[in-house]
Amino acid sequence: MSNENILKDIFEDGDTKRVIIAVYALIVLILSYHALIFFVVDDEKILARNELQEYSVSFTEEGIATTDSRVVADGTSEQMDYTIDENEFENFNGLGHLQVVIAYQETGGFNGGPCDTVSVNIPPNGANADWQNPNNILSGTSDDCADINLFIAVFPDYNNSEQSVSGIEPNTIIEQWSSKDYGTGVFTLNVDVDTNSVAPPPSPQDNDEEITVTWTANFFNVDVEEI
The missing domain is CATH 1.20.5 (Single alpha-helices involved in coiled-coils or other helix-helix interfaces)
Structure with a gap:
């Protein structure tokens, strides 16, 4: 067929x-x-x-403070280290910045004696932080018993200000502001003391000073809402 x-x-x-x-x-x-x-x-x-969707990005901060004291002898330098407990990172998106307050009072010699001179500095190394940030205050000096306030920016570009973002998914925005790495490592504070006595010997001399340092780690959580 x-x-x-x-x-x-x-x-x-x-x-x-x-x-x-x-x-x-x-x-x-x-x-x-x-x-x-x-x-x-x-x-x-x-x-x-x-038609790009716009989102509002805001931050909620929480500060966790740790205090340490050290007696520093006249004419010497002491190193005080600070490490953030890794468990502190678990409840937050990241660590925004670190505040350091160095306080002291005149405790040597006669009551009412002159305040000692205290100088401090934090070397920009040892910990993962935004060391090049222009807002950093890494050194200071006090000769009138006033507190010395230092500041370290940790998470890059973080300033706790609300911002608007468009064209990016909310999950991506949150990922950009999430890291457990910034703030890890050892922050080092160098403390120098120069005592000032009321009068020369045989009057009682001021040979040291007690320095109290408060480290406050300012963590943050990020919130993204559709505008």
């Missing part, structure tokens, strides 16, 4: 013809569906990308 006769028999059979028509209809339907997805749905995605 020739090929022409076979095809003729197939198309003359009613059931076979209906099957062939159904197959062709299915093919046309599938092609139409893909065309719809390509031309309509993709166009909607493009329009959605052009």
Whole structure:
């Protein structure tokens, strides 16, 4: 039997013809569906990308303070180290900045004697922080018993100010402000004391000074809301 006769028999059979028509209809339907997805749905995605959603990004801070005291002898330098407990990072998105307050009172010699001179500095190394931040205050001196206040920016670009962001998914924004690495390591404070006595010997001399240092780690959590 020739090929022409076979095809003729197939198309003359009613059931076979209906099957062939159904197959062709299915093919046309599938092609139409893909065309719809390509031309309509993709166009909607493009329009959605052009209409960028805007989000408000805000921060909530919590400070955790640690205090340490040290008696520093006249004319000497003491090193006081500070390491943040890694467990402190678990409840926050990150560590924003570190505040350091160095306090002392005149405790040697006669009551009412002159205040000693205390000088402090924090070397920009040893811990993972934003050491190049222009807002950092890494050294200071006091000769009137006033507190010395130092400041270390830790998380880059963090300043606790609310901001608006568009074109980025909320999860991506939160990821940008989340890190357990910034603030790890050892922060070192160098303390120098130069005592001042009321009078020379044989009067009682001021030979040292007690220095109290309060380290406050300011952690933050980030909140993202649709505007």
